Amino acid sequence: MASTQSPPFPPEFAITTPRLRIHPFDPDNLSHCEFLVQLWNTDDFINSCGRTGIDTSEKAAAFIRRRVLADYARNHHGQFLVSLVETTPAPKLIGCVSLMKGAPPGPLYLAPDIGYTILPEESGKGYATEAAKGLLEYASGELGIHGAFGxxxxxxxxSRRVLEKLGMDYRGVAALSVFGGKESAVYTLPGMEKDLAVYNLTEQLHDK
Ligand SMILES: CC(C)(COP(=O)(O)OP(=O)(O)OC[C@H]1O[C@@H](n2cnc3c(N)ncnc32)[C@H](O)[C@@H]1OP(=O)(O)O)[C@@H](O)C(=O)NCCC(=O)NCCS
Known part of the structure; x- marks a missing residue:
């Protein structure tokens, strides 16, 4: 099926880091859709993040079209694939990294948040940290986004260790409206305002 929206990235767009290639999703690329199904249905992912319901490549393609491409169009950032640069014959897909901002009319903070998932067999090698650092540097250098939550x-x-390795500051725990009131640890990039209400995060922080 043809895409109804094209990502606002040139063909072959990628952010590169020493070991990784960070590149946009294409709903018409079956390997992207199959990989998302694989990544989001490992026991590790389900235990940490829960079930997404995306368990077929058709559902993954629909999700990428509806949500991921919409984020690209609205924000010029969102969810990206992560591949290993030095695998042959083609870069191996190993995970996802994201810089996400909610969409109106839902709860919306004024700074995006960084997220990551790496296949269990590729975890523990520093890839989540490297991918997130690469995406945050791209956001700062190319998009002028200097503030982000974790x-x-x-x-x-x-996950907290990854946020610490990114140099983010722990601000406390809060029941976040963007996650339906679920308690989350809140981290911010250095240099962000002390009062998080500036970013529309007005939930009470505790356990500092
Ligand atoms: C969380 C996740 C992205 C980490 O990916 P990764 O590539 O292994 O991350 P990194 O290697 O960059 O860093 C992981 C760090 O956590 C540390 N770590 C691992 N298990 C830990 C634990 N139980 N307690 C504390 N630290 C732990 C590692 O030792 C490493 O720190 P170090 O470099 O100081 O040794 C990956 O495990 C994953 O995808 N999990 C499932 C999905 C998920 O939880 N996503 C995040 C939701 S917010």
């Missing part, structure tokens, strides 16, 4: 379950020490 959110994860307060008990998820692995």
């Amino acid at each position: 959110f994860c379950a307060a008990t998820d020490m692995r």
